[in-house]
Amino acid sequence: MNCKQATRLLSEQMERPLSAKEIIALRVHTAMCVGCRRFGIQMKDLRDISKGYVNGENNNPEK
Structure with missing residues (x-):
């Protein structure tokens, strides 16, 4: 697996479950590649921040 494939799967896992083969390949790649890790x-942080914003967990004191 190369970085382009890994980043595609990292994005796709936010929207669909990955197959066992994809999960294993992604784990092996990210174990070796600090950039993809x-x-x-x-990606996880952005998803969590977005969900928090949608759920009204905005910690902005001005509101």
Whole structure:
């Protein structure tokens, strides 16, 4: 698996369950590739922030 395939799967896992083969390949790649590992963390953080905003968990004191 290359970085392009890994980042595609990291994005897709937000919208659909990955197959066992995809999960294993992604885990192996991200174990070796710090760039893709960081991308995965950033994707998760963005998803969590977006969900929090939608659910009204905005910690902005001005509102």
